[in-house]
Amino acid sequence: MIVHASLLFAGNQCLLFLVVVLLHASAAIAAAALDNSTDLASLLAFKAASTTTSGGGGAAAASDNIIAANWTTDVPFCTWVGVRCSRRRPRVVSLNLSSFSLQGTISPHLSNLSFLSSLDLYNNSLSGTIPDALARLPRLAKLRLSQNHLSGPIPPSIFNNMSSLVSINLHDNNLSGSLPTQVMLPRIEIISIQSNLLTGHILAGLARCSTLQWIYLGGNKLTGSVPSSLGNLSELVVLDLGENQLTGAIPASIGNLTKLRLLYLAFNHLKGEIPEELGNLVNLQKLHLHVNGIVGSIPISLCNASKMIVLSVSTNNLTGPVPATLGKSMPFLQWLTMAENALSGGLDFIASLANCKDLNTIEVVANQFEGVLPDACGNLSMNLQYFHVSDNDISGKIPAGLGNLSSLISLNLSSNELRGTIPRTLWRLKKLQMMYLGSNRLTGLIPSDIGLMTNLAEISFVDNEFSGQIPDSLGNIRRLQKLEYLSVNKLSSTIPLSLWSLTGLLRLDLHQNRFGGLLPPQMAKLKAIGYIDLRSNRLSGNIFSALGELQSITYLDMSNNSFHGQIPQQLGRLFNVEYLNLSHNFLSGVIPKSFSNLSYVYSLDLSFNMLEGEIPEGKVFSNVSITSLMENRALCGAPQLKFPPCPANMITTSTSSAKLRLIKFVLPSVASVLVFLACFSLLVKIFMRKKAKASYKEEPPCLNYxxxxxxxxxxxxxxxxxxxxxxxxxxxxxxxxxxxxxxxxxxxxxxxxxxxxxxxxxxxxxxxxxxxxxxxxxxxxxxxxxxxxxxxxxxxMPNLSLDKWLYSQNQCLTLLQRINIMLDVSLGLDYLHHQHPHVIVHCDLKPSNILLDENMVAHISDFGIAKLMLIDNKSTTSTNNVGTVGYMAPEYGLTGGVTIRGDVYSFGILLLELVTGKKPVDTMFNGELNLRQWVNNAYPIAVMEIVDNNILRTDFTNLQQHSDGVDILRRCLSSIIDVGLHCTKDLPNERLLMRDVVPRLQEIKNGVLVN
CATH class of the missing domain: 3.30.200.20 (Phosphorylase Kinase; domain 1)
Incomplete structure (x- = not known):
C-alpha cells in the first residue's frame, strides 16, 4: 500500500513537470510567433519602400516582378530570395539584395530585425538618406550600401553606437557633409566611403579604432591635413586618401604602419617632403603620391621598401638625383613613374632597374636628367613595354641594347640632345607600336629596315637632321596611322610611291624638308586621311584633280612649294576641310567657284600666287581677311576686302585668250548682246542672293527644336x-x-x-x-x-561614362548591370540603323561614349562624326574620321567608307570588353593577337578563364545560392560572347544586324533574371 502511494506521488510529480514544460513551450512558441511577425512586417515595409518604380520596363521593373512574386506571405519569409534566417530560430540574420536594381528608399523599419548581422544592398539605385534607425541593430557586423544614389550626411550614430560593426561600405554614393565627429567602433576593420561628396577634415578619432585594416576615403572633397594619429593604427593594410583637397605634409608617423601595403595620397595639394620614415614600410607594395606639390628629394630610405610594385611620384616638385640603388632594392618593381618633376643628375638608377625582372613601365619624362643612357638599358626586363625618357637633357647616342627589349610597345626618347644614328638593333623590336625620336640631333639615313616593324602605328622623327630618302619599305607598315613627324629634317628626293599604299594613314606630315617632284595620282588612295602637311618643300607640277576625292581630310597645307597651273574645281568637294593653305606657289587662273561649298573652312590662304578673276561669294570668303588673298595677279570683287571691282565686261571663265580675241574682233555684235545678258543675269543673281541672305540665318539644325x-x-x-x-x-x-x-x-x-x-x-x-x-x-x-x-x-548623366565604371578601382558592375547596359546600347543602335527615317551610323562607339543616368540606363553620346546615309539607302557613305583604334571596323582603314555593320563591329568589341574587362588596345594584344582572337581561342571551353574577375566577385553571393551557379554563369557568359563574336566577324556581310542582336540580348537577360 505504501509502495502504491509512493508511485502515485511520483506520477503526479512527472505530470506536474510535463505541464510546466508545455506551458514554457507554449510561451516560447507565442514569443517566436510574435518575433516572426515583427520580422515579417519589417521586410514588407522594406519591400514597399524600396521596389517602387516609375513605370516602364528595364531591370528595375523586372526586379519588382521577382520580389512581388517571391516576397509573399504564402510562403515563409525565410525562403524569400535574399533573406537568410538563423538555423536555431526563424529570425532574419542576413538580408542580401545586392545588384537587384532596387529603387526607392531604405525603410527605417529594418531596425526591427533585431537579429540582423549582415545588410547588403550594394549596387542598386536606392536614393534618399541612410536611416538613423539602423544604429539600433545590435548584432549588425556588415553594412554594405555602396554604389547607390544615397544622399545627405552619414548618421553619427552609425559611427558611435554599433559595437558589433566590422565593415562599413558606403562608397560610390552622393553622401555629403562631414564625417561624424565621434567614433566608437571597437571591432571595425573596414571603412570604405570613397567616391562621395564628403567635406570637412579626416577625423583624428579614427586612431582609436585599433582593429582598422582598410581605410578608403578617396574621391571626396576632404580638406585639412592627414592626421598624424593615423600612425597608431598598427593593423592598417590600406590607406586611401587620394583625390581629395588635403594640404600640409605627409606625417612621419605613417612610417609606423609596418603592415601597410597600399598608400594612396595622389591628387591632393600636399606639400613638404617625402618622410624618411616611409622607408620603414617594409611590406609596402604600392605608393601613389602623384599630382601633389611635394618637394625635396626621393629619400634613400625608401629603398628599404623591398616589396614595392608600384612607385608613382609624377607631377610634383621633386628635385635632386634618384637613388642609384633603387632597382636593386626593389626587385618586384613593375611600374616606375617620376614624370613632370625637376629631378636631376645622371641615369645610373636605370642600370639598377635591370634587377626588376617584372618591370613593365619606366616613365621619367619632363625632368632635368642629364648624361647618357647607360648601355645597361639592354639588360632591362624582357617584360618592359613602356620606356619614356623624353623632355630631359640626355645626350650621347641611343644605346644599341634597347633592341634587346623584345616586349617594348612604346619608346619615347624625344626632346633630348641625342646624337648619332638610329641603331640598327632597334628594328628588331617587332612589337613596337609607337616610336618617338623627335626633337633631338639625330643624323644619317632612315634605313630600309624600318619596314620590318610592321606593328608601328605612330612614328615621330620631327626636328632632327635626317637626310636622304624616305625608304620605299615604309609602305610595308600597313598598320601605320600617323606619319606626322618626318617634318623639319633634311630629307630629299621624291616621296616614295609605296607611301601612298598606306590606306589606313590618318595623318601625314612631311613639312620643311627637301622633297621634290610631282604628287602622283596614287595619293587619292588615302581615303581615311584627315591631315596632310607638305608645306615648305620643293614639290612641283599641277595639283591633280583626284585630290578632291579625299573627303575625310580636314587639314591640307601645300604652301611654299612650286605647284603651278590652275586650282582644280574638284577641290571644292573637300566638304569637311577646315584648314586649306595653297599660298606661296605659282598657281594661276581663277579661284574655283566650287570653293563656295567649303562651309567648314575657318582658315583659307591663297596668297602669293598668280590668281586672277572674280573672288567667289560664299561663307568661306565672307570670313577671310585680305592677307589670305594678297599678292596675286589680278583678283577683283569682294568689296569688304577692298579689292577693286571687277570690270563689267569681265568673263570669269577659263576660256583661252584666242577665243577672247575672236569674240572681241570678229563677233562684236554678239559680244554686245552677251555683255548685256551677262550684266542682266549678274544683277538678277545678286538680287536673289541678297534676298536669300536676308531670309537665311546660319544656325545649327537642332535649333529648330x-x-x-x-x-x-x-x-x-x-x-x-x-x-x-x-x-x-x-x-x-x-x-x-x-x-x-x-x-x-x-x-x-x-x-x-x-x-x-x-x-x-x-x-x-x-x-x-x-x-x-x-x-x-x-x-x-x-x-x-x-x-x-x-x-x-x-x-x-550623374553616373558618367561606362569607361569610368569598367576601369575604376572604386566602382564595379555586376553581370546583370552589364547586360542591361548592352541591351540599352543595342536598342539605341537599332533605332539609329533601322527605325529612324534616315539611317544614321555613329562611327565611334566605345565605353567613353556610353553615358549612364541616375538609374544606370545607358545613353549613346558623342555624335561628332556620325554620318547620315544617303536618302537612296545606299549601303555605304564616306567618312571624315574612322573612329577609335581597337573599336574601328577593319574595313574602315581599307575603304574609308562606313556602314551600319561598322557600328555592329564596334558594338561586338564593346560586348567582349564588358565580359573580359580587357580593352582592345590592352598591352597583351600585339600584331599577332587581338581581343577577338583571344576570346575566340577560349570559347566555349575556357570561358571562365577569361571572364572579368569583377563579375565573379560581385556575383559570388548569387552563385552560392545555386548548386549549379557556376554552370549558370558559364552558360550566360558563353551566350554573350557568342553574340560578340558574331558581331565582329571580319567580313561585314557575315555580321549580325542590330535588329537581330536586341532579341538575343533580351533572351539572355531574361535567363539571368529567372536564375
Missing amino acids: HRRIPYFELARATDSFSEDNLLGSGSIGKVYKGSLDDGLLVAVKVLNLQVEGASRSFDAECRTLGQVRNRNLVKIISTCSNLEFKALVLEF
Whole structure:
C-alpha cells in the first residue's frame, strides 16, 4: 500500500513537470510567433519602400516582378530570395539584395530585425538618406550600401553606437557633409566611403579604432591635413586618401604602419617632403603620391621598401638625383613613374632597374636628367613595354641594347640632345607600336629596315637632321596611322610611291624638308586621311584633280612649294576641310567657284600666287581677311576686302585668250548682246542672293527644336567654366557640369574651335541629335553658337561614362548591370540603323561614349562624326574620321567608307570588353593577337578563364545560392560572347544586324533574371 502511494506521488510529480514544460513551450512558441511577425512586417515595409518604380520596363521593373512574386506571405519569409534566417530560430540574420536594381528608399523599419548581422544592398539605385534607425541593430557586423544614389550626411550614430560593426561600405554614393565627429567602433576593420561628396577634415578619432585594416576615403572633397594619429593604427593594410583637397605634409608617423601595403595620397595639394620614415614600410607594395606639390628629394630610405610594385611620384616638385640603388632594392618593381618633376643628375638608377625582372613601365619624362643612357638599358626586363625618357637633357647616342627589349610597345626618347644614328638593333623590336625620336640631333639615313616593324602605328622623327630618302619599305607598315613627324629634317628626293599604299594613314606630315617632284595620282588612295602637311618643300607640277576625292581630310597645307597651273574645281568637294593653305606657289587662273561649298573652312590662304578673276561669294570668303588673298595677279570683287571691282565686261571663265580675241574682233555684235545678258543675269543673281541672305540665318539644325541659351547663362551655370565643374576633356573640347537659371543640371560641351574638326563636329552633332528621339540616346537641351564660341547643352548623366565604371578601382558592375547596359546600347543602335527615317551610323562607339543616368540606363553620346546615309539607302557613305583604334571596323582603314555593320563591329568589341574587362588596345594584344582572337581561342571551353574577375566577385553571393551557379554563369557568359563574336566577324556581310542582336540580348537577360 505504501509502495502504491509512493508511485502515485511520483506520477503526479512527472505530470506536474510535463505541464510546466508545455506551458514554457507554449510561451516560447507565442514569443517566436510574435518575433516572426515583427520580422515579417519589417521586410514588407522594406519591400514597399524600396521596389517602387516609375513605370516602364528595364531591370528595375523586372526586379519588382521577382520580389512581388517571391516576397509573399504564402510562403515563409525565410525562403524569400535574399533573406537568410538563423538555423536555431526563424529570425532574419542576413538580408542580401545586392545588384537587384532596387529603387526607392531604405525603410527605417529594418531596425526591427533585431537579429540582423549582415545588410547588403550594394549596387542598386536606392536614393534618399541612410536611416538613423539602423544604429539600433545590435548584432549588425556588415553594412554594405555602396554604389547607390544615397544622399545627405552619414548618421553619427552609425559611427558611435554599433559595437558589433566590422565593415562599413558606403562608397560610390552622393553622401555629403562631414564625417561624424565621434567614433566608437571597437571591432571595425573596414571603412570604405570613397567616391562621395564628403567635406570637412579626416577625423583624428579614427586612431582609436585599433582593429582598422582598410581605410578608403578617396574621391571626396576632404580638406585639412592627414592626421598624424593615423600612425597608431598598427593593423592598417590600406590607406586611401587620394583625390581629395588635403594640404600640409605627409606625417612621419605613417612610417609606423609596418603592415601597410597600399598608400594612396595622389591628387591632393600636399606639400613638404617625402618622410624618411616611409622607408620603414617594409611590406609596402604600392605608393601613389602623384599630382601633389611635394618637394625635396626621393629619400634613400625608401629603398628599404623591398616589396614595392608600384612607385608613382609624377607631377610634383621633386628635385635632386634618384637613388642609384633603387632597382636593386626593389626587385618586384613593375611600374616606375617620376614624370613632370625637376629631378636631376645622371641615369645610373636605370642600370639598377635591370634587377626588376617584372618591370613593365619606366616613365621619367619632363625632368632635368642629364648624361647618357647607360648601355645597361639592354639588360632591362624582357617584360618592359613602356620606356619614356623624353623632355630631359640626355645626350650621347641611343644605346644599341634597347633592341634587346623584345616586349617594348612604346619608346619615347624625344626632346633630348641625342646624337648619332638610329641603331640598327632597334628594328628588331617587332612589337613596337609607337616610336618617338623627335626633337633631338639625330643624323644619317632612315634605313630600309624600318619596314620590318610592321606593328608601328605612330612614328615621330620631327626636328632632327635626317637626310636622304624616305625608304620605299615604309609602305610595308600597313598598320601605320600617323606619319606626322618626318617634318623639319633634311630629307630629299621624291616621296616614295609605296607611301601612298598606306590606306589606313590618318595623318601625314612631311613639312620643311627637301622633297621634290610631282604628287602622283596614287595619293587619292588615302581615303581615311584627315591631315596632310607638305608645306615648305620643293614639290612641283599641277595639283591633280583626284585630290578632291579625299573627303575625310580636314587639314591640307601645300604652301611654299612650286605647284603651278590652275586650282582644280574638284577641290571644292573637300566638304569637311577646315584648314586649306595653297599660298606661296605659282598657281594661276581663277579661284574655283566650287570653293563656295567649303562651309567648314575657318582658315583659307591663297596668297602669293598668280590668281586672277572674280573672288567667289560664299561663307568661306565672307570670313577671310585680305592677307589670305594678297599678292596675286589680278583678283577683283569682294568689296569688304577692298579689292577693286571687277570690270563689267569681265568673263570669269577659263576660256583661252584666242577665243577672247575672236569674240572681241570678229563677233562684236554678239559680244554686245552677251555683255548685256551677262550684266542682266549678274544683277538678277545678286538680287536673289541678297534676298536669300536676308531670309537665311546660319544656325545649327537642332535649333529648330530647342531654345538657345546665351553665353552668359552658360558661364554662370558652370561658374565661368571652372575646373571644379570639369567632367572630362577630349580631342576637340571639354565637358562641364552646370546648373541653369531654372535649376536644371546639364552637361555643357564646349568645343575648342582652334582644333581641326571642331566646327564640323558641332554641326554634325547638332544635325544628328536634333532629329532623333530615343530613350537610349543622349538628349540635346540647347546650344550656344557664335563665331568665337560653340557649345552643346546636353542632359546631365550623374553616373558618367561606362569607361569610368569598367576601369575604376572604386566602382564595379555586376553581370546583370552589364547586360542591361548592352541591351540599352543595342536598342539605341537599332533605332539609329533601322527605325529612324534616315539611317544614321555613329562611327565611334566605345565605353567613353556610353553615358549612364541616375538609374544606370545607358545613353549613346558623342555624335561628332556620325554620318547620315544617303536618302537612296545606299549601303555605304564616306567618312571624315574612322573612329577609335581597337573599336574601328577593319574595313574602315581599307575603304574609308562606313556602314551600319561598322557600328555592329564596334558594338561586338564593346560586348567582349564588358565580359573580359580587357580593352582592345590592352598591352597583351600585339600584331599577332587581338581581343577577338583571344576570346575566340577560349570559347566555349575556357570561358571562365577569361571572364572579368569583377563579375565573379560581385556575383559570388548569387552563385552560392545555386548548386549549379557556376554552370549558370558559364552558360550566360558563353551566350554573350557568342553574340560578340558574331558581331565582329571580319567580313561585314557575315555580321549580325542590330535588329537581330536586341532579341538575343533580351533572351539572355531574361535567363539571368529567372536564375
